[in-house]
Amino acid sequence: MGVGEGLGEGAGTGIGEGIGKGLGRGLGQGLGLGTGKGLGRGIGEGIGQGFGLGTGSGTGEGEGEGRGEGRGKGDGGPLASLFWLLILLFLAWPIASCIAWLYVFLIPFSVCIKPLTDVCAAILKLVQLPLLCATNLMAQTPLF
Known part of the structure; x- marks a missing residue:
């Protein structure tokens, strides 16, 4: 060469x-x-x-800024946590338990049948309902 x-x-x-x-x-x-x-x-x-010249050198200076917003714990109090616990026990777990098998059954077919992808995404949200309830329970998020 x-x-x-x-x-x-x-x-x-x-x-x-x-x-x-x-x-x-x-x-x-x-x-x-x-x-x-x-x-x-x-x-x-x-x-x-x-360029195969080894390690080059360079300099640069800069500054960074950051801002954040958030809600503190305790917005809804223990009563809100109790409601989220009841929703978790009597709604979220039973719904997720009943629908999870359908998600597991349909997800392999969503590779071949594209409209099933949206259906599986909706079913997954229902399967993850206990996670949503538990997160809100721990954060004491008010219901309304």
Whole structure:
């Protein structure tokens, strides 16, 4: 293989792969952690590895911000938890127990019959009804 072919193949493969990996790693570190320091390092490493020059170097700075909203526990109190427990015991478990077999029976056929996919998704929500009740019970979510 000639020098031109080797450089062309190495650069073509290396640039695409190196920049992709470097940007992915750098952006993941930069955006995921709220700091841009990983961005320059990731691009530099990616380009350097892509060209076969070893590890590149780069710098970058950034700041991250975050906001959050949420509801605290205890909104509904113990009375709400009692209602969720009763719903769990007398509605959610019996419904889920009766319908689970249908989900297990239909799910393999949903691969061949596409409309069954939506039916199985609806049945799965009913099967997961005890999970919803238990989550609301523990969070003391009010019923209304």
